[in-house]
Amino acid sequence: IMVTAASPSVPKPLLEQLKVGGRLVIPVGDVYSQRMTVIDKKSEDEFEEKDLGEFVFVKLRGKYGFKD
Numbered sequence: 001i002m003v004t005a006a007s008p009s010v011p012k013p014l015l016e017q018l019k020v021g022g023r024l025v026i027p028v029g030d031v032y033s034q035r036m037t038v039i040d041k042k043s044e045d046e047f048e049e050k051d052l053g054e055f056v057f058v059k060l061r062g063k064y065g066f067k068d
Contacts, residue, residue, distance in 0.1 A: 001026075003025065005059060007028055007066075023039065024041075034054070
């Protein structure tokens with residue numbers, strides 16, 4: 001899953017969609033700066049998270065996004 005809008009945190013529904021071996025790539029942070037986060041699902045209850053550095057994306061809107 002590749003998310004192309006900034007999110008204040010990793011939305012739980014996206015993690016729930018991953019199958020074992022799946023990967024989520026998402027910019028996480030505030031409105032002005034995010035960290036590119038890569039999460040690999042290793043088993044049904046184990047995830048591995050990597051930080052790929054600082055980025056700036058548009059805000060994710062809606063239920064799991066920024067509250068305006």
